Amino acid sequence: MAVVEIRQLYKAFGEVNAVNDVNLTIQEGEFLVLLGPSGSGKTSLLRMIAGLEKPTGGEIRIGGVVVNELPPRARKIAMVFQSYALYPHMTVYNNIAFPLRSVGMDRINIQTRVERAAKMFNIYHLLQRKPRQLSGGERQRVALARAVVREPDVFLLDEPLSNLDAKLRALARDELKQFQRQIGVTTVYVTHDQVEAMGMGDRVVVMNYGRVQQIGTPQALYRAPANTFVATFLGSPPMNLVEQDNCIIGFHPEHFLPKGIDQHMQSPITIPFEVTRVEYLGSERFLYGYVQGVGERTRVVSNIPSLVQLAIEAGRTYDFVADLHDLSYFDKMSGDRIAPVRLQIAQAAGV
Amino acid sequence: MIRKAGQTGLTYFLITLFILFTAFPFYWMLITTFKNDNELYRNREANPLVFNQAPTLDNLRLLFNNTNYQTFVENSLKVGIAVVVITVLLAVPASYSLARLAGAWGERLGIMIFMVYLIPPTLLFIPMSQIVSFLGLRDSLWSLIVIYPTFTVPFCTWLLMGFMKSIPVDVEEQAMVDGYSRFGAILRVVFPLALPGILTVVVFAFTLTTHEFIYALAFITTSSQKVISTGVTSELIRGDVFFWQAIMGAGLLVAIPVALVYNLFLDRFIAGFTMGAVTGK
Numbered sequence: 001m002a003v004v005e006i007r008q009l010y011k012a013f014g015e016v017n018a019v020n021d022v023n024l025t026i027q028e029g030e031f032l033v034l035l036g037p038s039g040s041g042k043t044s045l046l047r048m049i050a051g052l053e054k055p056t057g058g059e060i061r062i063g064g065v066v067v068n069e070l071p072p073r074a075r076k077i078a079m080v081f082q083s084y085a086l087y088p089h090m091t092v093y094n095n096i097a098f099p100l101r102s103v104g105m106d107r108i109n110i111q112t113r114v115e116r117a118a119k120m121f122n123i124y125h126l127l128q129r130k131p132r133q134l135s136g137g138e139r140q141r142v143a144l145a146r147a148v149v150r151e152p153d154v155f156l157l158d159e160p161l162s163n164l165d166a167k168l169r170a171l172a173r174d175e176l177k178q179f180q181r182q183i184g185v186t187t188v189y190v191t192h193d194q195v196e197a198m199g200m201g202d203r204v205v206v207m208n209y210g211r212v213q214q215i216g217t218p219q220a221l222y223r224a225p226a227n228t229f230v231a232t233f234l235g236s237p238p239m240n241l242v243e244q245d246n247c248i249i250g251f252h253p254e255h256f257l258p259k260g261i262d263q264h265m266q267s268p269i270t271i272p273f274e275v276t277r278v279e280y281l282g283s284e285r286f287l288y289g290y291v292q293g294v295g296e297r298t299r300v301v302s303n304i305p306s307l308v309q310l311a312i313e314a315g316r317t318y319d320f321v322a323d324l325h326d327l328s329y330f331d332k333m334s335g336d337r338i339a340p341v342r343l344q345i346a347q348a349a350g351v
Numbered sequence: 352m353i354r355k356a357g358q359t360g361l362t363y364f365l366i367t368l369f370i371l372f373t374a375f376p377f378y379w380m381l382i383t384t385f386k387n388d389n390e391l392y393r394n395r396e397a398n399p400l401v402f403n404q405a406p407t408l409d410n411l412r413l414l415f416n417n418t419n420y421q422t423f424v425e426n427s428l429k430v431g432i433a434v435v436v437i438t439v440l441l442a443v444p445a446s447y448s449l450a451r452l453a454g455a456w457g458e459r460l461g462i463m464i465f466m467v468y469l470i471p472p473t474l475l476f477i478p479m480s481q482i483v484s485f486l487g488l489r490d491s492l493w494s495l496i497v498i499y500p501t502f503t504v505p506f507c508t509w510l511l512m513g514f515m516k517s518i519p520v521d522v523e524e525q526a527m528v529d530g531y532s533r534f535g536a537i538l539r540v541v542f543p544l545a546l547p548g549i550l551t552v553v554v555f556a557f558t559l560t561t562h563e564f565i566y567a568l569a570f571i572t573t574s575s576q577k578v579i580s581t582g583v584t585s586e587l588i589r590g591d592v593f594f595w596q597a598i599m600g601a602g603l604l605v606a607i608p609v610a611l612v613y614n615l616f617l618d619r620f621i622a623g624f625t626m627g628a629v630t631g632k
């Protein structure tokens with residue numbers, strides 16, 4: 001277990017700045033998620049922590065020691081690749097034992113440890129199989145078992161669930177998180193899936209174009225996104241953004257509700273909402289349409305829990321409300337979060 | 352149903368044709384080896400595909416007692432093994448480096464190296480013979496051991512590059528994370544996974560060496576230093592007299608083991624060739 005510190009880290013591949021001035025401290029035992037779209041530099045950052053890629057500039061410390069010049073094997077890390085990278089020519093047993101053999105552990109100790117890890121991940125019955133005889137979920141467990149068996153200081157995972165089907169993924173997410181709590185090892189988890197990030201991370205680092213956009217707890221990111229990129233990357237559907245003068249106003253779909261169910265709101269504002277399409281998704285209802293009371297006429301989404309029985313039809317305009325306290329404000333030029341501005345709400349009389 | 356049966360029948364018919372076509376030379380060599388001169392040369396009316404007179408071992412006796420055949424085989428084996436060792440020692444690290452470390456240039460270099468293989472030995476043996484003289488290796492098996500790698504190494508490097516590329520980088524990096532140096536990772540992960548390729552290269556370098564003729568003819572004249580390809584042809588063709596039965600026997604005895612090994616590795620061979628081809632994307 002160790003603190004990982006990253007200072008002014010850069011990585012350039014030719015013209016591309018894959019990682020651009022990243023500063024980050026990962027606390028002991030923390031589950032930190034790197035979240036960003038494909039190509040945002042997550043893998044590059046993780047690989048630099050692992051020692052598989054040399055930084056162009058900056059410093060990485062693990063447990064207080066600068067590791068820039070250390071090869072992967074000297075960093076006391078374990079990594080799970082997106083492909084799981086199981087050794088195809090070895091049995092599951094030998095795959096898990098492989099890291100232990102590198103440190104010259106004796107046979108009996110190896111066996112004890114491998115069997116313990118295999119039991120922990122429910123793959124004891126697979127120990128004599130070859131990787132190609134395993135399903136995707138089983139491979140993922142073998143990769144995890146191999147990663148923990150050496151009791152690393154830092155655990156690095158690159159999209160470990162992206163090769164599983166949706167059903168298995170939800171289950172694996174839960175197991176992985178529980179398991180990390182149990183052993184309490186510092187973990188860096190890379191994903192492009194915001195649901196995974198929000199659900200698993202103690203803190204989430206949102207990246208784009210190699211730069212850190214925001215670091216914070218899932219709640220903090222959700223409540224107060226640092227810029228429009230973070231605002232539109234999180235949530236499904238993401239935050240609605242409406243332009244007004246040289247400022248952008250943001251509100252979450254689930255904070256934009258029909259008038260009448262706004263009892264909990266402290267300072268509700270009323271905005272007319274022209275509904276064009278209704279989507280029923282069981283636990284919730286998505287309403288697509290336009291607002292034009294605030295700023296310009298803009299396409300937005302409202303997410304109403306199915307508890308609200310109110311009948312709403314496409315093609316009509318309703319009075320909706322949002323809480324002033326739930327609004328976010330961004331600068332139109334930079335996209336960065338700014339202090340609240342005065343809203344001009346025109347009660348669109350003609351609609 | 353009927354159409355399917357017809358198709359199967361046609362398939363078997365074609366396969367039979369191919370088998371006859373490829374097996375016929377072996378059969379021809381086999382019966383010729385045991386025919387006596389009288390039957391082979393004078394009996395023109397009789398069916399040449401079968402024995403019309405009693406088979407004889409005289410020709411094999413001639414081959415083993417009156418020529419250096421055993422020495423030729425030994426020499427071919429010595430040269431073959433030495434060349435295989437040199438080829439593997441050079442081609443394995445070279446192909447790994449080209450596939451993994453040299454980036455986009457590795458690809459181009461690999462193709463350029465392969466081009467070297469395409470230069471015909473008929474062009475190269477003149478400069479090569481100067482080098483052999485300069486090294487003082489004329490009339491010595493060592494001349495072949497030095498020269499043969501000039502075409503086995505480029506070809507086998509190119510062939511192995513395909514195999515090396517098919518080994519995922521992830522797996523190698525995983526080994527480095529799991530506590531091994533790059534060399535350790537290569538030794539424990541890359542080599543075992545490249546083994547089919549390495550075996551292919553062993554077989555290929557060996558056969559390429561044993562059937563080579565021009566260099567062997569140009570550099571070696573002493574009978575005791577000759578290899579099969581030149582020894583048999585020079586000792587069993589005296590002037591315009593061909594000892595056909597002994598020549599056939601000599602060829603058959605070395606061709607059969609090689610053919611068997613080839614068959615054993617055929618699938619991997621093809622895999623190796625196509626992999627090499629795919630990397631040229």
Ligand SMILES: Nc1ncnc2c1ncn2[C@@H]1O[C@H](COP(=O)(O)OP(=O)(O)O)[C@@H](O)[C@H]1O
Pocket residue numbers: 013016017018036037038039040041042043044045
């Ligand atoms: N080995 C490499 N050579 C050249 N460019 C690379 C290499 N690895 C990554 N990149 C580039 O760096 C950027 C970040 O890639 P990556 O770290 O893989 O992002 P992510 O994991 O977030 O999808 C991308 O533009 C990618 O094309």
Ligand SMILES: [Mg+2]
Pocket residue numbers: 039042043044
């Ligand atoms: Mg990635």
